[in-house]
Amino acid sequence: MNNISHIHSCYGCAVCAIACPKKIIDVRLNSNGFYEPYITDGAKCVNCGLCLEVCSYNHSEIALNELPKVSYGAWSKEKSVRHICASGGVGFEIGRYLIGKGYKAIGVKYDVKRAKAEHYVASSVDEFILSMGSKYIQSYTLSGFKGINRKDKFLVSGTPCQIDSLRRYINKMKCSENFVLLDFFCHGVPSKFVWDKYIKEQQDKLGNIDFVSWRNKQNGWHDSWAMTISPSDSGKVVDWYDSYNLLTKVSHPNK
Numbered sequence: 001m002n003n004i005s006h007i008h009s010c011y012g013c014a015v016c017a018i019a020c021p022k023k024i025i026d027v028r029l030n031s032n033g034f035y036e037p038y039i040t041d042g043a044k045c046v047n048c049g050l051c052l053e054v055c056s057y058n059h060s061e062i063a064l065n066e067l068p069k070v071s072y073g074a075w076s077k078e079k080s081v082r083h084i085c086a087s088g089g090v091g092f093e094i095g096r097y098l099i100g101k102g103y104k105a106i107g108v109k110y111d112v113k114r115a116k117a118e119h120y121v122a123s124s125v126d127e128f129i130l131s132m133g134s135k136y137i138q139s140y141t142l143s144g145f146k147g148i149n150r151k152d153k154f155l156v157s158g159t160p161c162q163i164d165s166l167r168r169y170i171n172k173m174k175c176s177e178n179f180v181l182l183d184f185f186c187h188g189v190p191s192k193f194v195w196d197k198y199i200k201e202q203q204d205k206l207g208n209i210d211f212v213s214w215r216n217k218q219n220g221w222h223d224s225w226a227m228t229i230s231p232s233d234s235g236k237v238v239d240w241y242d243s244y245n246l247l248t249k250v251s252h253p254n255k
């Protein structure tokens with residue numbers, strides 16, 4: 001079959017699933033705890049090959065090959081943004097700017113109840129706040145990528161492999177002028193099973209977990225490899241976010 005059924009242990013970006021005209025591709029965790037596409041009803045496949053065309057894992061060359069490339073160094077001027085984001089907060093600032101210009105922004109939030117990082121669509125700056133901060137685990141992209149359409153303008157942020165597939169998709173759909181794509185340096189992601197085990201260990205020690213943040217700078221930039229995990233009765237979540245003017249409207253970052 002001219003489809004992704006032979007592809008395993010790929011990047012799990014799920015762009016094949018949104019590209020499939022028959023909607024017969026789903027994405028699930030494989031036996032190692034990484035997202036992988038599955039054909040749900042092979043009989044309906046029309047062999048169009050679109051799923052393979054948009055797949056970054058299926059190509060050795062990258063999708064973006066125009067030259068010249070230009071580099072800039074930048075960071076947010078807002079201290080609270082730099083504090084909450086993993087690096088200089090440029091991703092958030094680009095999103096804030098583009099939302100102001102009428103774009104929707106697709107980023108990654110962390111669902112603390114399901115211990116899951118997932119892409120989502122933000123239509124306002126308040127909604128985009130949940131995307132601040134790098135979640136160093138694999139994100140489930142379908143939740144956000146399903147919201148992509150041809151009539152709106154989008155900023156989409158994600159790992160380089162996710163963005164490379166998405167670039168192939170929007171080029172193929174001939175709607176790339178409606179998109180700004182944003183990726184970042186990325187060393188890869190750990191298995192979801194390792195993350196679940198870690199969270200369970202913390203829960204056994206602390207009780208129910210209400211808040212998770214990676215590269216937390218509460219103790220300054222030099223200790224910013226630290227994770228903060230707070231149990232639900234700690235009250236830390238509200239304290240921490242309320243100390244930054246930007247976030248006063250968000251009473252709980254993970255709900």
Ligand SMILES: Cc1cc2nc3c(=O)[nH]c(=O)nc-3n(C[C@H](O)[C@H](O)[C@H](O)COP(=O)(O)OP(=O)(O)OC[C@H]3O[C@@H](n4cnc5c(N)ncnc54)[C@H](O)[C@@H]3O)c2cc1C
Nearest residue numbers: 085086087088089090091107108133134135184185186187
């Ligand atoms: C999985 C992962 C691996 C990384 N590996 C490296 C590395 O090897 N070297 C390095 O220097 N930096 C690494 N980073 C950090 C990354 O390069 C910084 O996020 C980047 O510098 C931008 O920082 P920021 O302050 O602008 O944005 P931040 O607010 O920290 O977040 C940037 C954007 O990343 C998106 N995002 C957050 N989590 C995920 C996720 N799990 N999957 C997809 N998108 C996500 C958000 O939507 C947000 O728009 C990694 C980040 C992630 C999420």
